[in-house]
Amino acid sequence: MTCTGHESRFILIAIENSRFVRGKLLTNKQLQFSTRAFTTLKGICSGKNRLFCLMNSHDKDMPKRFVIQEHRRGDDVHWDLMLEVDEILLTWRLKMPPAQITVHPAEATRISDHPLRFLTYQGPVQNGAGRVGIADSGVYHSANETADRIDLNLAGRVLNGPFVLERADKTRWRLTPMRDQIER
Template identity: 30%
Template sequence: MAAPKKDASKKDDKLADYRRKRDAAKTPEPVPPDQALPKGDDDTFVIQEHHARSLHWDLRLERDGVLVSWAVPKGIPPDPKVNHLAVHTEDHPLEYAAFEGDIPQGEYGGGTMHIWDRGTYETEKWSDREVMIVMHGSRVSGKYVLFKTRGKNWMIHRMDPPADPGFEPLPGKLQAMRPAQNKRLPRDQDAYGFEFAWGGRRLLAYIEGGRTRWTDGRARAVDGPAGIGPKLGESMGARPVLLDGELAQVEGRETYLIFDLLHLDGHPLLDEPYEERRRRLDELKANGPRWQTTPWFPGDGEAVRDAAHAQGLDYLAKRLDSPYEPGAESDAWRLISRRR
């Protein structure tokens, strides 16, 4: 008896792995039936921000009727000086280029997904070990190469200069600016902003690709407060951010209290006046279950003094026009003790 013939369509089914991992009855993701693949122009890309067990970005490139896919834990690198890991995953159906929604917890890839960028691309090289493309999106444009390193691990590298000519990466470490001790309010209160001093542990938070690393006020690497770093990083998405603040007890919970913004979206803010940095920090809306942007009060020193004394706190006066001076003890910032 002749051996049964193999079903070539099954053998060549590029979406078999994708279908095997998903139950169409349980997930809102598109799960096309086992049939011939549609054919496009091999020029569509999509980048999806995926809040799964850990935040990452999925880069998908249309190729031969499917979306060839990589999970990029830190997002698409904006600077050619830095390569990011890209983990090759299963091919996805073309319909996935329009997918946004909540994948149920317990299902493969459970979590929220939304489209971070999409557009067209041109292929300059495509092999089993190297993919070179030029992307044209609203957030990502330029020439990139993906190259295989080991197993499913690839790296993604930007070949063009940064799209923003003024882009600067986050500093590796930065010493905190310190206030000078003082006993009374400044006379020219209109020139100052006033804050409460919470008496916590000074921490700088360096956030990039949804991940957070911490240094203390002397720029020494430290372990972050348990349960805060990952969620704080995730809340910033792909934005590179450097925050200054302190870890203190607020209503019985350890909370990261943020009072300055030193770097945002590839631009250092150290030379910007305190008033502008605080305005930008307020716009960032950095508030969550265990992190908060602290209030500040321009020109309202007496009210802050009285409220601080009522709560048993010290308070600070910061010149509105003062830059951030890393590592310096500066009279532009004054720590005023409640002990008169």
């Protein structure tokens, strides 16, 4: 595979012990190696329980990245769920931490989209709006997307498995774990 075209973008995905470890977006300029070089890279980087794979970022079946940031400002704390869609992060404010969402539905409020840099950002938020830290991150697949519902399959450190993100009204949503599918 020799990459051509200025619009090609690829993600190097690392899987360790059957769990997502990290994904690095590579532009065409950064990706200047052939299939033979990539095979060598896989051989060098692959360990007993580690697998690296290269995926075209425009592939509709490719997992997208997500992050849940804990946002603290004084005594107030909430969590922001961010889903990568194209070049932005669709964002919802959650009232409970990821560990509780594994067993209980969470109210979610749709807030403004965030730039992709928030996938990995930790630290102070501009204009004295507190600090953020990463509470969970990983990749997701979505299916059956409509304006009012997104079926998600999350693969993060905390949230794993099927979830439904469903609209209640203009800005209110609910993130629900699909326990019956998890228990199968």
